[in-house]
Amino acid sequence: MNRIELVVSDVDGTLLTRDKALTDRARAAVHQLHQRGIGFTITSSRPTIGMHFLAAPLAISLPIGPFNGSSIVDPQMKPIEQHLLPASATQSSLDLLAEYGIDIWLFTNELWLTRNGHGEYVPHEKRAIKADPTVIDDFTPYVTRACKVVGSSSDPDLLIRCEQLMQETLGGQATAVRSQSYYLDVTPPGHNKGTFVQAIAKRLGIATDAVASIGDMQNDLAMFDVSGFSIAMGNATDEVKKHADRVTASNDEEGFAIAMEMILEENSKR
Template structure:
C-alpha cells in the first residue's frame, strides 16, 4: 500500500457544495495536506478562469487541469499544455446537439461563447465560473479554436442518450462525456482527467499508486482508472462509486474534508 503523496480533486460536486461554496472544513483539509507535505491540485470540466478562485483561496502552487484535463495551466492560468477539438468533430457536435434542441456553448482558452442568452443554465454557469459569456450569432469562426463544447439541458435522460450517440458519431476524434447531469462536454481526443493524472505523475516524479483522486461524475472515471486511491463522493453516480476504493460523505456533508482525513489516517497507518 503506497503512501499518498499527491491528491487531485474534481471541483463541482466534490470540492464545493451544490451552491458552489468552499467550506471552512474544505479549506482546513487542504491546509492539513500541505502541512503533511502532500501535494494538492485540481482538475475540472471548468475553463481555466473558473478555477482561478480556488487556486487563490487554497494556495495551490501546482499545475491544474481545466477542460476535463485536456489543458494544463499554472496557478496564474498561464498555459503549459493545450489541446483543441478537431474542426470536423466540432462541426459534428454542433450539428447533433442542434438536432436535439440542446443549448450549445463553446469555450476557448480565454472566452465562453453562446448563441443566445436565454438558456436555462447560462445564469448558473455565470455564477459558477464568475465569468460572463459572449453572445454571437454563428459559431463558424470558432470551429478551429474550441477547447470544450458544452451541451446544456434540463432533460437529463436526453443528455444521457445524446452522450452515447455523440460519442459513437465522434469515434476517436473527440471525447463526449457528462460532467453534470445537465452538462454534456466534448473535449479533445486522447485527453482526459486520466491523462492529467499521468502528466502530474511524470512531472512530479510520483508513481500513480501514490496519487489519490476524488470525484463524483462520469468524467472522473478516467482518473479513477489510473490512480492508486480513487475516492468517490457520497453523491457520486453508481458507476463512479463502483470504481472507487473508498466512498466518502456527500459534498453537502463535507465529504471532501472527510476524504482528506481518510487519506491522512491511511498514510499514518501505513
C-alpha cells in the same frame, strides 16, 4: 491503500458544495495536506476562466487541469499545455446538439460563447465560473479555436442518449462525456482527467499508485482508472461509486474534507 503523495480533486460536486461554496473545513483539509508534504491540485470540466478563484485559497502550486484535463495551466492560469478540438469534431458536435434542441456553449481558452444568453443553465454557469458569456450569432468563426463544446439540458435522459450518439458519431475524434447530469462535454481526443493525473505524477517523479483521486461524475472515471486510490462522493451516481475504492459523504455533508482527513490518518500509520 498505499502511502499517498498526491491528491487530485474534481471541483463541482466534489470540492465545492451544491451552492458552489468552498467550506472552511475543506480549505483546512487541503492546507493540512500541504503541511504533511502531500501535493494537491484540481482538474475539472470547467474552463480556464472558471478555475482561478480556487488557486489562492487552496495555496495550489502545482499545475491545474481545466477542460477535463485536456489543457494544463499554471496556478496563474497561464497555459503550459493546450489542446484544441479538431474542427470537424467541433462542427459535428454543434450539428448534433442543434438537431436535438440542446443549448450549446463553445469555450475557447479565453471566452465562453453562446447563441442564447438566456439559456436555462446560463445563470448557473455564470455563478459557478464567475464569468459572463459572450453572445454571438454564429459559432463558425470559432470552430478552429474550441477547447470544449458543451450541451446543457434539464433532461438527463436526453443527455444520456445524446452522449451515446455523440460517442458513436465522433469516434476517436473527441471525447464526449457528461460532467454533470445536465452537461455533456466534448473535449479534445487523447486527453482527459486520467492523462492529467499521469502528467502531474510524472512531474513530481512519483508513481500513480501514490495518487488519490476524488470525484463524482463519469468524467472522473478516467482518473479513477489510473490512480492508486479513488474516492467517490456520496452524491455520485451508483456507476461512479462502484468504480471507486472508497465512498465518502456528499459534497453538502463535507464529503471532500472527510476524505482528505481519512487520507491524512491513513498516511500517518505508514
